[in-house]
Amino acid sequence: MRVFIIKANEAHTDFDFSLKDLPGTSGRIDLICRSLNAAFHLSHSFRKNVRVYVTFLGPPDPPKTIRFEGSRIKPKILNPDELSTAKLIGKALKASGGIRGPSQEVEVFPGVFVSRMTFEDVIRKNTRFNLYVLEEGGEDLFSTKFPRDNVAFVLGDHIGLSREDLSFLEGFAQRISIGPKAYLTSHVISFVNIYLDRLGIP
Ligand SMILES: C[S@@+](CC[C@H](N)C(=O)[O-])C[C@H]1O[C@@H](n2cnc3c(N)ncnc32)[C@H](O)[C@@H]1O
Numbered sequence: 001m002r003v004f005i006i007k008a009n010e011a012h013t014d015f016d017f018s019l020k021d022l023p024g025t026s027g028r029i030d031l032i033c034r035s036l037n038a039a040f041h042l043s044h045s046f047r048k049n050v051r052v053y054v055t056f057l058g059p060p061d062p063p064k065t066i067r068f069e070g071s072r073i074k075p076k077i078l079n080p081d082e083l084s085t086a087k088l089i090g091k092a093l094k095a096s097g098g099i100r101g102p103s104q105e106v107e108v109f110p111g112v113f114v115s116r117m118t119f120e121d122v123i124r125k126n127t128r129f130n131l132y133v134l135e136e137g138g139e140d141l142f143s144t145k146f147p148r149d150n151v152a153f154v155l156g157d158h159i160g161l162s163r164e165d166l167s168f169l170e171g172f173a174q175r176i177s178i179g180p181k182a183y184l185t186s187h188v189i190s191f192v193n194i195y196l197d198r199l200g201i202p
Helices: 019-025 029-040 082-094 119-125 163-169 185-199
Strands: 002-008 050-056 064-069 105-109 112-115 130-140 151-155 173-177
Touching (some): 029 082, 029 185, 064 082, 082 105, 082 112, 130 163, 163 173
Parallel strands (some): 002 050, 002 151, 130 173
Antiparallel strands (some): 050 064, 064 112
16 A cells, blocks of 8 residues: 655635636646646556545635545546546535534545545554655665555645644654655656555555
């Protein structure tokens, strides 16, 4: 099982954005769509061993977290095309109206769960996994000894993880880097997925 946890600092928390201008109106939900694509899609196949958490922290009603569960998602509802994924996210955010406490999670589509979890809640929920923070300047991924299973990776969006996030994560996770530059979140996920494939880690 591979887990990716993404902190979406400005991503909107209701379906109040335009599908015609996702980058300009949604707080960069386009980036989240590309990241989901990188996490789940293979050529003519779907990664059922992947789980993705995205915590949406933008207006009008933060926080909201969507969990995408590869083992339950019908590949037909999560297409490689960004617009249909953005629509799915929008509908999931809309369906979260009645949810109150962070422990309540509602399955709005098969394998798509919405809750009020904060980024910190998501991290705490995943401490039984081997947690890694993907961050430029971390230890070299190629020198990291990964366990055979249950790895979870934390990533930022276009803004990145704050100093406070990194110090919160310090006690739970090892900071690792895939290379010397700041790469796009979706590219980092693709890189990690392919690297784990090469290592034979499920
Ligand atoms: C576009 S980058 C964030 C850039 C942001 N301006 C910053 O300085 O943090 C998006 C995310 O991809 C991941 N990332 C980018 N470059 C990386 C690298 N060289 N190694 C590991 N993760 C990286 C980090 O999780 C980062 O928060």
